[in-house]
Amino acid sequence: MLEATSTAPPTTPVVPLVAPATSEPFITISAIEFCAMPNLxxxxxxxxxxxxxxPPEETTRAExxxxxQRTQEPTIDASSPHDPTTT
Structure with a gap:
């Protein structure tokens, strides 16, 4: 019987068993500890x-x-009458 052999490298990278140490300290809080915080x-x-x-605002009403004021003055030009019924 023939056995299959592979020369290709593994497709998944090798993960180290120990995580590298960081220089920043951290705190882990579990859910049980977090629920106890309302007792503060x-x-x-x-x-x-x-x-x-x-304080309430003081309001003043006045009439x-x-x-x-008109924004346009009516102009009457006899040379160009405008009648909306003729257009």
């Missing part, structure tokens, strides 16, 4: 609501009469 103490004094900290 709250503020020593009650926090006021936003409505209590922002003002503003005359409407």
């Amino acid at each position: 103490p709250g503020p020593s004094e009650p926090i006021p609501l936003a409505e209590e900290t922002i 003002v009469d503003v005359p409407i």
Whole structure:
């Protein structure tokens, strides 16, 4: 019986068993430790609501009469009458 032999290199790279050490420290927090964080103490004094900290704005209403000004003056030119029914 014949055995198959391969001279090609493996297609997947060899992964080192130990990860290289980094120079930056890090902390790993598990899900159990993270869920325990709501037990932190709250503020020593009650926090006021936003409505209590922002003063209301003072509003003033006044009626003002503003005359409407024309933007175009009508021009009458007898040499070129414009009648929309004739166009």
